[in-house]
Every structure is written in C-alpha cells, then in structure tokens.
Amino acid sequence: MLRPYTLRLQANNVIEGTGIMSQIAAETIATQDSAEDMPPPQTSKKQAIPYSMRVKGWDFAWIATFLAPFLLLYIGFTIYPLVATIWYSFHEWNGMGAVDDFIGLQNYVDIAQDESFWLSFWNTLVFALVNTAIKLPLSLLVAIILTQKWMWFKRIWRTVFFAPLVIPVALAGLVFDFLLNSRGALNDVLTTWGILERPIDFLGNPDTALITIILISVWQIFGQYMIYWMAALQNVPESLYEAASIDGANEWEKLRHVTLPVIRPVATIILFLSFVNALKVFGLIAATTEGGPGQSTYVVSYFIYNQAFRDMPFRYGYASAAAVLFGITVLIAVTLQGYFVRRAQH
Amino acid sequence: MKKLSFFIALLTLLTVSIVPAMAQDAVTLRIMNYSAEQQEFYEAAVQEFTAETGINVVWETLSQDAYIETLPRMFDDGSAPDIFFWLGANRILTVSELLDVEWIQPLDQSVLPDDFQSRWEEGMFVEGINIIDGETYSFPFNDNKIWGAGYMYINNQVWADAGLSAEDIPTTWSELTAACETVRESGPYCLAIPLEGNHFQRTWYPLAGVNYTDQFFDYQTGQFNVDDPRHLETFEYIQSLYAADLVIPGVNGRDETRAAMAFGEAAIYFGGAWMPSVFATTYDFTDVTAAAAPTPDDGLSGSLAQRNSENKYFISSTSEHPAEATMFIEWMTRPDGYFAQNFLELGFGTLAFADNGAYITDPVMLQVIDIAMNQRPNMRVQYPEPAIACSAVASSQAFVNAENIRRNWEWEEMGLALTTGADFAPVAEEIAAAKNAEFAATIEAEGIEASCFAFPDWDLTTNFDPMMYGTGE
Numbered sequence: 001m002l003r004p005y006t007l008r009l010q011a012n013n014v015i016e017g018t019g020i021m022s023q024i025a026a027e028t029i030a031t032q033d034s035a036e037d038m039p040p041p042q043t044s045k046k047q048a049i050p051y052s053m054r055v056k057g058w059d060f061a062w063i064a065t066f067l068a069p070f071l072l073l074y075i076g077f078t079i080y081p082l083v084a085t086i087w088y089s090f091h092e093w094n095g096m097g098a099v100d101d102f103i104g105l106q107n108y109v110d111i112a113q114d115e116s117f118w119l120s121f122w123n124t125l126v127f128a129l130v131n132t133a134i135k136l137p138l139s140l141l142v143a144i145i146l147t148q149k150w151m152w153f154k155r156i157w158r159t160v161f162f163a164p165l166v167i168p169v170a171l172a173g174l175v176f177d178f179l180l181n182s183r184g185a186l187n188d189v190l191t192t193w194g195i196l197e198r199p200i201d202f203l204g205n206p207d208t209a210l211i212t213i214i215l216i217s218v219w220q221i222f223g224q225y226m227i228y229w230m231a232a233l234q235n236v237p238e239s240l241y242e243a244a245s246i247d248g249a250n251e252w253e254k255l256r257h258v259t260l261p262v263i264r265p266v267a268t269i270i271l272f273l274s275f276v277n278a279l280k281v282f283g284l285i286a287a288t289t290e291g292g293p294g295q296s297t298y299v300v301s302y303f304i305y306n307q308a309f310r311d312m313p314f315r316y317g318y319a320s321a322a323a324v325l326f327g328i329t330v331l332i333a334v335t336l337q338g339y340f341v342r343r344a345q346h
Numbered sequence: 347m348k349k350l351s352f353f354i355a356l357l358t359l360l361t362v363s364i365v366p367a368m369a370q371d372a373v374t375l376r377i378m379n380y381s382a383e384q385q386e387f388y389e390a391a392v393q394e395f396t397a398e399t400g401i402n403v404v405w406e407t408l409s410q411d412a413y414i415e416t417l418p419r420m421f422d423d424g425s426a427p428d429i430f431f432w433l434g435a436n437r438i439l440t441v442s443e444l445l446d447v448e449w450i451q452p453l454d455q456s457v458l459p460d461d462f463q464s465r466w467e468e469g470m471f472v473e474g475i476n477i478i479d480g481e482t483y484s485f486p487f488n489d490n491k492i493w494g495a496g497y498m499y500i501n502n503q504v505w506a507d508a509g510l511s512a513e514d515i516p517t518t519w520s521e522l523t524a525a526c527e528t529v530r531e532s533g534p535y536c537l538a539i540p541l542e543g544n545h546f547q548r549t550w551y552p553l554a555g556v557n558y559t560d561q562f563f564d565y566q567t568g569q570f571n572v573d574d575p576r577h578l579e580t581f582e583y584i585q586s587l588y589a590a591d592l593v594i595p596g597v598n599g600r601d602e603t604r605a606a607m608a609f610g611e612a613a614i615y616f617g618g619a620w621m622p623s624v625f626a627t628t629y630d631f632t633d634v635t636a637a638a639a640p641t642p643d644d645g646l647s648g649s650l651a652q653r654n655s656e657n658k659y660f661i662s663s664t665s666e667h668p669a670e671a672t673m674f675i676e677w678m679t680r681p682d683g684y685f686a687q688n689f690l691e692l693g694f695g696t697l698a699f700a701d702n703g704a705y706i707t708d709p710v711m712l713q714v715i716d717i718a719m720n721q722r723p724n725m726r727v728q729y730p731e732p733a734i735a736c737s738a739v740a741s742s743q744a745f746v747n748a749e750n751i752r753r754n755w756e757w758e759e760m761g762l763a764l765t766t767g768a769d770f771a772p773v774a775e776e777i778a779a780a781k782n783a784e785f786a787a788t789i790e791a792e793g794i795e796a797s798c799f800a801f802p803d804w805d806l807t808t809n810f811d812p813m814m815y816g817t818g819e
Contacts (some may be wrong), residue, residue, distance in 0.1 A: 094435075095418045097447030116752050182595040204541075204597035204765055290543050293597050294762035309415055311753040313435035313443075313746060 085327075088320035095314040107321035119295055120303040121329075127299060128278035135218045135225055136274055142222075143229030144255070158230075162223035167219065173287025176216050177203060188287055203289050206296035213284055213297055220284075225274060229305055232266040233259065265341060272337030279330055300326045373670050374402040380413035381478075383627045384694055392682045397679050401529040401670050421449055427664040435746070437655035441476055441483045442740050450660040452481035454672040465681050465699040469812075474733055474740060476657045484657035485653065485679060486698035489724055492718040493696045495551035495618045496650050499625070500635045504613040508532035515637045519583055522640040526548070526592040530614045536592040538603035538612035539584075541764060544757040545600040552639035554580045555650035555725070559806055562756055563745075565730050568800030570748065570781040572756050573774035576648070581760065581770050583642075585646075588764050597765060600616060605629060619718075622710035623693045636713040638722045649807050652726040656698055709780035728809040735782065735815045736798035744788040748781040 089108070092101040111117050142161060146154050164172070179185050180202040187199035202212040236259055244254050262268070282301035285291060291298035291306070300322065308319035377392075385407045392403035406427070408416060413431075420426040426449075434440030442448045463471050466486055471477055476484045500515065508529040516522040526536030537551045551560040558576035562571070571577060587593050594612055607615035608629035615621070625631040641647075655795065661671045678685045681697045686700035693708035702715055718725060732739040752758075755777050758798065763770040789796060804810050 094447075096421065096444075096449065181598070199595070201596040201765070204595075206762060206766065290599075291595065292542060292758060292761060293765050294758050306753065309411075312433075314418075315750070 026095040033213050085320045085323050088317050089324050091317045093317040095308070095316040101317075103317070107318050108325070110318065111325060116295065116298065117300070117303055120291075120298045120300045121326070123210060123295075123297065124279055124281065124299040124301075127210065127217075127281055128275050130211070131214050131217055131278040131281075132271065132274045134214070135222060136271060138218070139222055139225040140229045143226045143233055144259070146226070147179055147230055158223075158226075161226050164220045165223045167220065169283035172216065172220050173284050176212075177288050180212060204293055206293045209289055209297045211295060213281075213288065216288075217278070217281065217284055221277075225270065225291075228266075228270050228273075229263075232263040232270070235266075236262045268341045268343075269337065272333065272340070276333050276337070279326075279333065288320045347697070372400075372402060373667050374404060375429065375667060375670055375674055376427035377429040377674070378408070378413070378417070378427040379405075379411040380408050381694070382407040382409060383623075384692075387688060387692055387694065391678075391685050391688065395674060398677070399673060401673065403674060404733060419809045421447075421662070423516055423656065424664055426662045426664050428662060428667055428671045430659050430660055430662055432660060433658060438475060438653055439740055440657060441478060441660075441685070442474075443485070444660060445478060448663050450483055451663045451665065451668055452478075452483050453485075453661060453675060454669045455482070457669050457672045462676065462679075465679055467698075470654065470698065470805050472654055472731075472734065474737065475654045475731070484673065486654065486656040487658045488656045489698040489702065490652050490654065490656050492702060492715050493619045493656065494650065494652075494726065495548060495616075496555060496639060496725060497552065497617060497619060497621065498637045498639050499607065499615045499617055499621055500637060500786055501607055501613050501615075502608060502633045502635055504529065504534050504610050505635075508534075508613065512635065515635070516640045517638070518640050518643045518645050521591070523590070525586065526587065526614070527590070530590075530592050530741045534610060535594045535606075536614055537587060538594050538607040538615045539605040539764075540600040541597045541761040542599040546757050546761055546764075546790060547604075548600070548618070549584065549657045550580075551650060551761070552616050553584065555648050556639050556641040556646055558648040560650045561729075563799075565732075565801055566804060566806060567802070568796055568798075570778045570785065573771065573778040578771055578774060579642075579788045581763070581774075584768065585764060585770070589767065595749040597761060607659075619711075619714050620695055622708055622714065623695065625710075626693065626708070632710070634710055634711050636717065638717045638725065646722075646724075650725060652809075653731070695751065724807060727807065729806075730801045730804060730810045730814070731734045732799045735801075736794060738792065738794050739798055740794055742789065742794055743759055744785050744792065744794070747788045748785045751780050751784055 008102050088099060090102060090104060091099050092103045092106075093099045145151060145156055151157070167175075181187075181204065182199040182201040186202075187196065190196040191199055200208065240258050240262065241254060244258050249257065280301060281299055282305065285297055285299055286305070287300045289297040291302045304319045304322050306327070307315045307322065377388075382699075385405075388405035388407065392405050396402055406493065407413075417426070417430060417432070432440060432444065432449075434443040436443065441450070463482075470486050473480075476482060476486070494627075505511075505514075509532070510525060510528060514525055516525045529536040536550075539548060550785075554560050554577060557580045558574060559565075562572050563575065564571040594606055598606070603612070604615060604617075604621075604624065606612050608625055608631035617624075622634070622636065625634055659675065661668055661675075665671055677683060680686060681700045686697055687705050688698060688700060689695070689698060690705035691705065691707055693711050696702045696706075696715070703712070703719075706712055706715065756774075759773045759777065760770065761774070762768065786796070789799075801810065801814060803814060
C-alpha cells in the first residue's frame with residue numbers, strides 16, 4: 001500500500017502585485033503516515049489468522065520443499081560458519097587436528113590486550129568513516145547531475161562511473177600499486193611537471209598509505225553508490241519539484257528542502273550499508289600494502305587472515321575470537337542502522 | 347531374444363561390478379606439495395616409479411598459499427594424500443608438531459634397505475627431530491649446507507653496462523657501496539630489496555649472517571637479540587644504502603624486486619639457493635652470477651644457521667598404503683636414482699641424499715655450490731639444538747609465545763625504519779625486551795632451565811660440537 005511522503009518545506013516568497021502568493025512561512029507537510037495517524041490495520045497482529053487462510057497440507061509441503069535449498073545453503077554457509085567461529089574462539093586451535101583444547105575466554109582476554117588488534121580496529125574504523133564521508137556525498141552529487149534533464153550522454157557517464165566496480169579488487173590493487181609507487185606513472189608525471197621535487201611512495205609511506213587506500217577504494221566502489229542514489233532520486237515525486245518551482249525555489253533550495261528530506265530514509269540505509277561494507281575492507285590491503293608499511297594499513301580483516309592463515313603456527317582460535325569481536329561491532333552498526341532508518345521515516 | 351537380452355544385461359552387470367573391484371586392488375598413491383613449477387618433473391618421475399614397481403602415483407601441486415590452507419582441511423575430511431610436504435612453525439620440530447596433531451605415521455622399516463640412512467651424512471637422523479621413540483618419520487630432503495638463504499645474485503648485463511666486471515664483484519661492505527654507486531651512476535638502481543611482509547629477510551639473512559647471526563635469537567646467551575650492536579650495525583649499513591639512493595625505493599614485494607632485478611632495473615638481489623631456478627623458470631633470466639654475500643670490512647664474523655630443518659616429506663596417518671608410500675620414498679631418495687639425477691639437473695635445488703655436484707649442470711647453481719662448499723665453507727655452521735640439550739624444550743611454548751606478542755614484529759619495524767629513515771635502535775630494544783620477558787616467563791612456568799637455550803662456550807663461526815650438550819632435563 002503506498003504511503004504519502006513527509007516533507008517539510010519552508011519558503012519565503014513574496015510575489016509583489018499578484019496577491020497570489022505571499023510570504024510562506026508555514027510548513028507544507030505531506031506526511032508518511034505513522035502508525036498513530038493511519039487507521040487501524042485491517043489485519044491486526046493480535047488478530048488470529050483465520051484457519052481457512054493458514055498454510056496446511058500439501059501447500060505446506062510445497063513451501064517447505066521450495067524453501068529447503070535456500071535454508072540448506074543458509075544454514076551451511078551462514079549459520080554453521082558463525083556457530084563454528086564462536087566455538088573455535090573458545091579453544092586453542094592451530095587449525096590442525098581436533099578442536100579439543102578448551103580455554104574459555106582466554107582468547108578474548110588476549111585479544112583485549114593485543115595492541116596490534118586494537119591498532120587494526122582503529123585503522124578499520126578510520127578507513128570506514130573517511131571512505132564513507134568521501135564516497136557518499138561525491139556519489140550523490142554525481143547522481144544528482146546524472147538525473148538532470150539537461151545532462152547529455154547519461155548512459156555513457158553511468159557506464160564510466162560504474163566500470164571500476166567490475167574490476168576485481170585484487171587487480172585494482174595491483175594496478176594502483178604500479179601507478180602509485182615511487183617509480184610509477186603518477187610520480188613520473190608529477191616530477192616531470194615539477195609539481196614534486198622527489199617522488200612520493202604513496203603506498204610505502206606510513207603517512208599516506210591509509211588515505212591512498214581509502215581513495216582507491218572510493219574510486220572502485222563509487223559507481224555502486226551512485227546507482228543507489230539514482231534509484232533513490234527517481235522516487236522523488238516530480239510534483240514536489242513542480243510545487244517548489246511554483247513557489248520560486250532555486251536548485252539549491254529544491255535539493256535542501258525537497259530532495260534530501262524525501263530520500264532521507266533511503267539515505268540512512270545507504271549510509272549504513274556503506275559504513276558496514278567499508279568495515280570489511282580486505283582485498284585491497286592484501287593486494288597492495290599487506291598491512292604495511294609498519295602497521296599503518298593493518299585492518300581487522302587482515303589481522304584475522306594473518307593469524308589464521310599466514311603466520312605459523314596458525315591461531316584459528318585466536319583469529320576466531322577477533323572475528324567474533326569484530327562481528328559484534330558490525331552488528332551494533334547494523335542495529336543502529338535500523339534505529340536511524342525508523343527515525344528517518346518518522 | 348528375451349534370453350539374449352537377459353544374458354547381455356547380466357554380463358554388463360557383472361562387468362560393472364568386477365572391474366571396479368579389480369581396480370581397487372591396484373594401489374594409487376597420492377603425493378602433494380606446492381612446487382607447482384616442478385609439476386612436469388613430478389609427473390615424469392612418478393611414471394618412472396610406476397614403470398618400475400607397478401604402483402600408481404598421482405603427484406599434485408598447489409600454490410603455496412592454497413596448499414597451506416587446503417591441507418589441514420583435507421586431514422579434517424579424511425582426504426589427505428598419502429605423502430605430503432610440510433614446513434612446520436618450528437622447522438626443527440616439525441615431526442613433533444605433526445605427531446601432536448596425529449597427521450603422520452612412521453616409515454615402514456620392513457621395505458627400507460638396512461643401509462637406508464647411509465645415503466645421508468652422519469648425524470642427519472636424530473632422535474627428537476626426525477626419529478621419535480626409535481621410529482623414523484621423515485628424512486632430510488634438501489641439504490642444509492648449500493640450500494637456504496645467503497647468496498648475492500648479480501645481473502650481468504646491468505653490471506657490465508656500469509663498466510664493472512667479475513673482478514669488481516664486492517667482497518666487503520665498503521666495496522659493495524662503491525660498486526653500487528658506480529651502478530647507480532650508470533642509471534639503474536643497484537639493489538632490489540623487498541620490504542613487504544617479512545620478505546626483507548632475504549636481504550637481512552646474508553648480511554646479518556656474515557656479521558653476527560641470521561637468527562633473532564642468540565644461542566650463546568639464550569636471549570632474543572635484535573637489539574644486539576652487531577645486528578644494529580648491519581641494519582645501519584643497509585639503511586645507508588637506502589640513504590644513498592642505491593636501493594629501489596618503496597615498499598616492494600618479493601616478486602616485484604625479483605622482476606626488477608631480472609629485467610634490468612637493479613643489479614643485485616639477495617636470495618636463497620633456489621634463485622637460479624626461480625630466475626630461469628619464472629623470468630626466463632639466466633644471465634646472472636651468484637656470489638658470496640660481502641662481509642664487514644674487518645672480515646667474516648658471523649654465520650648462518652645450519653640446522654636439521656629439511657625434514658619435509660611425511661607419510662600421512664590416514665594413508666592406507668604406508669608400505670607403498672615408504673617404497674616411493676626409498677625410490678625417491680636413491681642417490682643415483684631417477685629422481686635425484688633429474689631434480690638436480692633441472693636445477694630445482696640441492697638434495698641431502700645425493701652428490702649435488704655430480705648432477706647439477708646449471709652454471710649458476712654450480713656457483714652457489716662452490717660458494718657454500720669451497721669459497722665460504724663456514725658460511726653456514728651447525729647451530730646448537732636446545733631440544734637435544736633438554737628434551738622438555740620440544741614441547742615448550744616459549745618461542746611461540748614470544749613470537750605471538752606481535753608476529754613479524756622485527757620485519758615490520760625494519761621495513762618501516764628503512765622506508766622512513768628512522769632510528770631502529772629504540773624499537774629494537776623494545777622488541778628484544780618484550781620477547782625476552784615473555785620467553786623468561788614461559789620457561790619459568792614450564793619449569794625449563796634457561797641454560798637449556800644458552801651455549802656460551804660455542805663459537806658461532808664454527809660447527810657446534812654435540813659433545814657440548816649437557817644432560818639437561
């Protein structure tokens with residue numbers, strides 16, 4: 001069932017001599033009806049589903065049959081790994097032999113005291129925040145431009161911005177590794193043009209490595225969020241823009257008072273999706289800096305990978321504890337997303 | 347017609363039933379390792395073995411990362427190969443590690459000749475290392491005198507373009523700096539040094555080994571030693587090469603630096619005895635000279651550790667054909683057999699059970715052998731083994747706990763200091779102090795004497811005399 005959207009419009013507009021429009025200081029509200037405003041639902045949650053409408057008999061069997069493959073995959077590739085990870089985290093296990101050395105919470109105690117883990121946690125947080133702060137406004141701006149009627153070659157531009165997304169992360173990392181190292185094309189250009197006196201090893205300098213990785217990530221994933229924004233923008237009713245135009249709103253005012261408020265619920269989802277996805281950065285790190293120089297680009301995913309698969313003896317239990325702790329962080333972020341989405345909707 | 351159809355159906359059913367049953371009588375061994383570039387050789391070798399014995403063998407190789415991740419899972423699901431390659435976290439105590447997780451079973455002595463161990467030098471089969479409670483679980487594969495880190499490889503073309511010749515190959519650190527400056531003046535960088543991850547060890551080991559030791563643990567004092575003045579001296583020397591713009595700048599990976607050297611962007615790369623094979627097979631690069639690592643100006647004062655660390659092939663505990671697997675190992679380790687001859691001729695490395703000089707034809711590999719055996723015979727010396735001094739050390743977690751404070755700590759901080767030009771000494775002190783504290787706490791908790799790890803009477807430029815082992819428990 002469609003629900004009208006809420007927007008709050010304040011416009012100061014004086015149209016001299018016509019008397020049609022005067023200074024509008026009131027709010028024009030078309031509300032996304034809240035539960036309080038809507039009439040009671042026809043099927044209340046408290047009302048039992050009539051027996052005649054319940055699934056039973058062969059219908060139930062068919063539903064179960066069609067759901068079974070998904071459930072099996074879900075249990076096998078989501079639930080089981082999750083439970084197994086939590087199980088491993090309570091054991092001292094090097095990935096070889098039986099998981100039989102129960103040590104309780106010792107792995108968590110050790111992780112809490114592991115400076116490398118907290119450094120990687122901090123780097124991950126910085127990566128996610130800065131990545132999101134750059135990527136979202138930029139992709140929104142491009143999406144707005146690409147949805148303008150006057151914009152030419154929209155499909156070509158969409159393809160250009162979306163293309164980096166189809167490049168595998170590892171390949172992107174390798175390419176930028178070549179481009180950005182001290183003997184790479186970028187330094188070659190910058191030093192030839194006299195912009196730099198000495199080349200900068202963007203990925204080899206601890207002061208620039210992390211921000212360089214962030215920018216590479218923004219370049220690569222930019223197109224995906226542009227598409228999200230474009231989908232959100234296309235759901236803004238044209239009538240609202242027409243009304244705003246009649247009221248004399250300029251493009252900036254339309255953006256502020258029509259577009260952004262209307263897409264706010266979706267924007268909240270996009271924001272948190274972006275943040276949560278950025279928290280999981282791994283491929284780019286593995287393909288470029290491997291956590292270095294020093295530990296300046298050491299992120300949680302790479303910490304876990306090193307502990308479990310790279311450095312011997314393997315520490316599956318320890319890595320699992322790190323994964324669980326990090327997973328709780330992501331869970332908190334996702335839960336907050338739900339809260340803010342509901343708030344945005346109201 | 348009906349009877350004919352019935353007869354054909356019955357015959358088909360019988361055939362389908364009998365053939366697999368017959369096939370089950372033919373043994374097929376599975377062997378796995380991660381030397382994918384040698385796959386062709388392995389396939390030819392197993393064909394030879396099959397022709398001689400009638401035992402089928404399938405040799406599979408994976409990339410190193412995939413192999414290390416996959417093999418444990420294969421043991422979990424019971425699909426482990428009959429013979430597998432493995433390098434343990436502790437290269438010396440790999441057999442103990444694998445016994446701990448029940449991955450291996452001993453060689454079947456009944457199919458081995460009585461003089462099997464005579465194929466190796468005396469002392470290569472040691473209780474506690476590859477023999478446990480009298481059972482032999484593995485054998486030294488690569489030799490430990492020639493094989494390992496410690497060699498300097500020179501791109502002959504880059505060297506010649508700089509106006510240098512074989513006589514100019516540096517033998518001291520000062521000569522290395524001077525030669526590098528000459529190369530740099532001609533255009534290319536002099537040195538290609540990888541800094542990603544722990545790859546710096548390829549350059550560190552040979553240069554640290556000629557000055558002190560390649561280890562971050564001093565077996566004379568029983569202490570972690572990255573802050574030892576001799577190690578700091580080596581590091582400062584390498585830092586001076588960076589400061590003089592003689593090294594390809596940046597945090598480069600191992601493959602990048604090898605490629606840089608092979609394709610003429612640098613003159614020198616420090617690497618292990620495997621580099622001639624790697625250069626030839628991966629980069630089609632053979633115009634290279636191997637040389638001994640330059641020593642400090644006052645001469646050789648250190649060594650690389652020669653340890654019983656090459657026990658790499660094992661019979662898996664899940665193998666149903668231990669006798670056949672042992673037969674393959676016996677066939678593989680014949681000093682003049684097909685495997686040894688061709689492995690060496692193809693330049694894949696050196697072997698502990700064969701006369702390496704007799705079969706190796708690769709000229710660069712022959713240079714490597716000459717360096718290790720003649721030019722610098724004490725480049726690598728026998729180091730003491732604490733596990734032999736005190737049997738309790740075999741199960742000690744002291745080294746593991748010290749390492750786990752922060753893995754690759756030394757390499758990461760060295761790489762950072764080389765990149766930024768920072769003073770490494772303060773960090774080195776921090777690392778050594780932290781590791782020694784953890785080490786001491788662990789051995790105290792385990793009830794192991796610190797003296798089990800210290801051999802003060804041993805000169806680290808000479809082979810450790812086993813008579814120096816105490817009774818220690």
